[in-house]
Amino acid sequence: MHAIVCIKSVPDTTKVRFDPETNTLRRDEVESIINPFDTYAIEEALRLRETHGGKVTVLSMGPPKAEKELEQALAMGCDKAVLLSAREFAGADTWATAYTVAHGIRRLENYDIILCGKQAMDGDTGQVGPGIANQLGIPQLTYVFQVRQADFPGGTIEVVRLLEEGREIVTSPIPALLTVVKDINHPRYPTLRLFRRARRTDIPIWGPKDLPDVNENLLGLDGSPTQVVKIFTPPKRDGRTELFEGETVEEAAERLAEKLIEERVV
Amino acid sequence: MALLIIDEKACIGCAACVDVCPFGALALVDDVAVANDNCTACGVCIPECPVDALALPKKEHAGTPDVESYKGVWVWIEQFRSQALSISWEMLGKGRDLADQLGSTLIACILGEDVEKVAQEAIAYGADRVFLADDPVLHTYRTAPYACVLIDLVRRQKPAIFLLGASSRGRDLAGSMATTLHTGLTADCTGLEIEPDTGLLRQTRPAYGGNIMATILTPHHRPQMATVRHRVFDAPRPDPERRGQIVPISVEIDEEEIETKVLDFALQEKDVNIADADIIVAGGRGVGGPEGFDPLFELAHLLGGAVGASRAAVDDGWIPYAHQVGQTGRTVKPDLYIACGISGAIQHQAGMDTSEVIVAINTDPDAPIFDLADYGIVGDVAQVVPALTEQFRKKLSKQQNVPHDKSSQDLARLNT
Numbered sequence: 213m214h215a216i217v218c219i220k221s222v223p224d225t226t227k228v229r230f231d232p233e234t235n236t237l238r239r240d241e242v243e244s245i246i247n248p249f250d251t252y253a254i255e256e257a258l259r260l261r262e263t264h265g266g267k268v269t270v271l272s273m274g275p276p277k278a279e280k281e282l283e284q285a286l287a288m289g290c291d292k293a294v295l296l297s298a299r300e301f302a303g304a305d306t307w308a309t310a311y312t313v314a315h316g317i318r319r320l321e322n323y324d325i326i327l328c329g330k331q332a333m334d335g336d337t338g339q340v341g342p343g344i345a346n347q348l349g350i351p352q353l354t355y356v357f358q359v360r361q362a363d364f365p366g367g368t369i370e371v372v373r374l375l376e377e378g379r380e381i382v383t384s385p386i387p388a389l390l391t392v393v394k395d396i397n398h399p400r401y402p403t404l405r406l407f408r409r410a411r412r413t414d415i416p417i418w419g420p421k422d423l424p425d426v427n428e429n430l431l432g433l434d435g436s437p438t439q440v441v442k443i444f445t446p447p448k449r450d451g452r453t454e455l456f457e458g459e460t461v462e463e464a465a466e467r468l469a470e471k472l473i474e475e476r477v478v
Numbered sequence: 479m480a481l482l483i484i485d486e487k488a489c490i491g492c493a494a495c496v497d498v499c500p501f502g503a504l505a506l507v508d509d510v511a512v513a514n515d516n517c518t519a520c521g522v523c524i525p526e527c528p529v530d531a532l533a534l535p536k537k538e539h540a541g542t543p544d545v546e547s548y549k550g551v552w553v554w555i556e557q558f559r560s561q562a563l564s565i566s567w568e569m570l571g572k573g574r575d576l577a578d579q580l581g582s583t584l585i586a587c588i589l590g591e592d593v594e595k596v597a598q599e600a601i602a603y604g605a606d607r608v609f610l611a612d613d614p615v616l617h618t619y620r621t622a623p624y625a626c627v628l629i630d631l632v633r634r635q636k637p638a639i640f641l642l643g644a645s646s647r648g649r650d651l652a653g654s655m656a657t658t659l660h661t662g663l664t665a666d667c668t669g670l671e672i673e674p675d676t677g678l679l680r681q682t683r684p685a686y687g688g689n690i691m692a693t694i695l696t697p698h699h700r701p702q703m704a705t706v707r708h709r710v711f712d713a714p715r716p717d718p719e720r721r722g723q724i725v726p727i728s729v730e731i732d733e734e735e736i737e738t739k740v741l742d743f744a745l746q747e748k749d750v751n752i753a754d755a756d757i758i759v760a761g762g763r764g765v766g767g768p769e770g771f772d773p774l775f776e777l778a779h780l781l782g783g784a785v786g787a788s789r790a791a792v793d794d795g796w797i798p799y800a801h802q803v804g805q806t807g808r809t810v811k812p813d814l815y816i817a818c819g820i821s822g823a824i825q826h827q828a829g830m831d832t833s834e835v836i837v838a839i840n841t842d843p844d845a846p847i848f849d850l851a852d853y854g855i856v857g858d859v860a861q862v863v864p865a866l867t868e869q870f871r872k873k874l875s876k877q878q879n880v881p882h883d884k885s886s887q888d889l890a891r892l893n894t
Binding site: 223242248249275276277299302303305306307310333334335336337338339340341342343345346347351352353354355357370373374375376377378379380381382383384385393394395429432433434436437438439440441442443444445446449451452453454455456457461462464465466468469470471472473475477478 | 480481500502515516517518519520521522534535540541558621622645646647649650652653654656657658660661662663664665666680684685686687688689690691692693694695696697698699737738739740741742743744745746751753754757781798799800802805806807813814831834835836837838843848849850851852853854855856857861862865866868869870873874
């Protein structure tokens, strides 16, 4: 079995603070991490390898420093890592990103399954996974929270998807692309031994010349149908809280209940 | 590697660009602006430069040929078991505004089996015309057949704007369609408006966990595609008298051609569906344990709402992930959000801070949730929540049947 996991290096938004005065990210060294949703995709690929044998390749597109996140993925146990990085890729929106990543995947050897996180923490779109599946012409199974059964190679995969109204059980031929939700597993931590190995593992960096049949007009900023025209800080909620108190809890609760009924929200 | 082109000779080192860069990608080195890898080529700095020393590489976009021939606003109407979802009516309401501003028609696309009734409703909610694809292969949503029918329609009819709800299915479908159509797609918009001079769709959305907002255009590709989260826009009142045209679309897809098969669907309890709930009672670590959620479920049932949870409570295994609100869970926008024992970390706030009314119940008066809440009680959830339930039980029974679900009432009126 060959699984490919697509990951994104994102700023650690738990540490990102926006300065509304100057409209900028606070510049105290924003660290990058593997998009948290992608760690579930990595873990699921590693589990599939444990059951079915084979190997896991991790792929990312981003600036050269995204190599650090690929190293992290190798230290979790992935076998091989590739970084798509070039000036021509910069400024890509979700369309151009999916196009580029799909070309990177085509250059890798045959695969049985592609795994992505359900969305990235910074962009939050959830569009790149379906975009890659569409570019490659394989079925997409989004919001997967359980892989029930898989026959590799060339068989079928049965998954449970988490939708608003409940859980859908779907089967699809392989190869297929899955995007996974957080509930699917608990990602393992990298080990020191694997970290040492990761340090020694060569991570090839591919640019447009390394991607067969890529149309350079469809890469990066030039290849992006969407354009950001303005960035601003959202208006904050009025932070005043009306506190309800009373001699007893019941009194406070009664006042709050009255207020909410008066406001017609219940 | 930054794309930004900086004319070092022209740069006067004023740092105006450094100050406006939302990504911290610019700095002054030897009194000249320098961009690093954090530059996303967003272009915010360009107009700020007093000496026009900044630029982005410009190349003529190939784009969609014949952009001018794309007209009209389309909305995909999502249905589940032949019932339209309210998010679709919200989209139709917004679509009506946009179509009126453009002086064009509003078209609803309805795919499913036995969904003729939904087509009638779509007209009542503002559609001028409905494309109705009613066929057994479309019974349950699946990416490939739905995308295939819609892509074919878009290619033949050329809409300028195509809107979908940002539900799981809507995002799944939109991502696939936009890739094939080679057009721009903007996810989770909180604002949609028409740019007066160009007629382009201005799409505004949050990014970086709600820390910043971005306004996005799709200038050269059609249709301009966008998804919008549930409850961002209000659903219009349906008008049963409204007239419109229903155009049946023949579907030529055999079940054998479709690779994916839906084997089963396990419906969730209503109190799990936080995405659609008008009222959410949510618990965090302050509820104390799995059984600490019991009083929250009781209050939610009484109010006809759903139960949400913070990441901490989910990670501790007190309640399943489907309940999780926040950046790694679902984003919700109920009329009322009651946060019980939730401190209100920024990631949680990102998932609920657009709720109409926020109530916080917490022992810690300094918890960040009180920076957000409209109303609050400082106290122990285990005491306050049951007391609140009791008060509502008394007061609401007096009022008799409080209306919870406005849209279903409107529909009931429509169907009679």
